[in-house]
Amino acid sequence: MTRKTVRIAMNGVTGRMGYRQHLVRSILAIREQGGLDLGDGTVLWPEPVLVGRREHALKALAEQHGLDQANISTDLDAVLADETIDIYFDAQVTSAREEAIKKAIAAGKHIYTEKPTATGLDGALELARLAEAAGIKHGVVQDKLFLPGLLKLKRLIDGGFFGRILSIRGEFGYWVFEGDWQEAQRPSWNYRAEDGGGIVVDMFPHWEYVLHELFGRVKSVQALTATHIPQRWDEQGKPYDATADDAAYGIFELEGGTIAQINSSWAVRVNRDELVEFQVDGTEGSAVAGLRKCRVQHRSATPKPVWNPDIPATEVFRDQWQEVPDNAEFDNGFKAQWELFLKHIYADAPYHWDLLAGARGVQLAELGLKSAAEGSRLEVPEIAL
Template identity: 80%
Template sequence: MNGVTGRMGHRQHLVRSILAIREQGGVDLGDGTTVWPEPVLVGRREAALHALAREHGLDPGNTSTDLDAVLADDSIDVYFDAQVTSARVDALKKAIAAGKHVYAEKPSATGLDDALELARLARVAGVKHGVVQDKLFLPGLRKLARLVESGFFGRILSVRGEFGYWVFEGDQQQAQRPSWNYRARDGGGITLDMFPHWEYVLHELFGRVRSVQALAVTHVPRRWDEQGEPYTATADDAVYGIFELDGGAVAQLNSSWTVRVNRDELVEFQVDGTEGSAVAGLRGCRVQHRAVTPKPVWDPDVPVTHAFREDWQEVPDNAGFDNGFKAQWELFLRHVCADTPYTWDLFAAARGVQLAELGLRSAAEGRRVQVPELTL
């Protein structure tokens, strides 16, 4: 596990996924076999790795600052990467060449050519490969998928999404995201961070993205890093996108690290169809069917007395929902050990990188850009 001293690698992948899987006794393959993950922590700072291992009751001997030596160890089956994006491609290439199955945070690369090369290399090497697509496993999105599969919406007309929160600049209050996110040379920028998410959400729930029109901006050009030093932000901190989908639906998705939250959750999607609508967040999902839709009339001279939110019905859980990162880790481990089907691979990740790349091109050129269907 490379990059576990970082925020996502530590909290979501080590603690809430791998260690949680160990706490539950491993992953049951259903045939009497249990997969027991034994993490080897890899990073640049030996002291930090040792401290992390001791904190979680792991053997400090299972840590290393030498990735090449770890990849040469025949007892290691899977390489996981949660490094900064700019370091990911070279590390994944090394792991694939060493015959390791690979699993990585998204995006898999900063550009489409590298993303496709990784997918091709993994296919030729015959290794299993996967990329984190955690939003699909959120309770709210799983409820939304259930509605789509049931035909609740009728013909889907549009998808509206709002994601984001205020990331402090780092002067008066410490920033809650690392500074590399705001440096283009390090693979930063919210377009590269979020468009890969939106690609797989749109692709799996509503249809393939056929075109993108985006405006990517840097609203806050000056920030302060982890040492309290000011720096110039060279990557976008907000992007506003319009996506045309197969079937004719239109998606409008705003992503911003410079917005103050005035919604129920940090991300919300509204889906409108001919037969009904839904609003889904991280955990909750509310619906309104055509038969019970109120009939608003626009009249700016009369105070609004109707409580529109009360017209919506909460979708019940009807199932248990585990941590999304952990759920995908379990599926990937089953894929590696039992060859169960798995679709969220490096090729799927390349589609997300493609959308981010084309979104940035759209923003730079000020026009709508077609999204070609990818092939390996």
């Protein structure tokens, strides 16, 4: 076996997602398994170079995980000028992402990034076009496609379980503490529109790729947004006005006529089995898929519910569904996509979750906000480079 070291500039790893899912559970997990075997006698060994604004935080991370202190930097330009670095990864706040990716493209680095890729569609498309013109490879994190629950759901779709799919109903969210007497689980910038916050900007890019990949392209969107909690408290315990939406209620028409309804909220208490669930109803069967589990009810086993408000329900409706077995071992979704992207670069494996796919997510968020502001249903045009 030949070991090939791959140096990856990772910008934003002091944040919750960048640290937990991308550094620890992806890149460091690949190292812990001995690297990534390309199947041709080559093993990729990822070497993270930690980039950020707070040097002390970067040093602490490097020390905690036994990384070389020389591989930290607060100077992005210097890192991008380093010819030994092959890949630039971005998990910064959205408002800082676009400019940093432009610099990385200009430096000839392959790009892997969290979403949304930019604050608007024009910027997202520009990044995709610049990357294509530069001849580099590029990918966007679309982690929910790799969740066990959605992988099981895709298995059902590919096997024709549903017949003609009629509708999708999605419920996502949880109560994010206001920050006054319990510390908020999300950073305060998420609730300031001027800093790129808002649940539409955060979640509609997810719903775009989930719907697009599993069910079909989104043709139209109608959304209603709300700021249910108008005042919150920041990391220093100071009150601030929430200027961004913390809940969104969307209706999406898909190619082929399927209708999707998805509620997203940071102001809802959970009465579900999982934090996100999708119910898919088809002519031949239905399924409810979450992060890990998936339950089904086939046409042949559908009970006959009887509406009678005068007597208590005698059946437990959840017991009438069948659990879909794992039938496989599921790795962490972020790690699985990192491995696919690395194989795309170094083994030319197929990969289509690129910056253009990321731009579709930005487009849907932009149109969702416009729909809510205008009170209208908007067409979602196809975009191309």
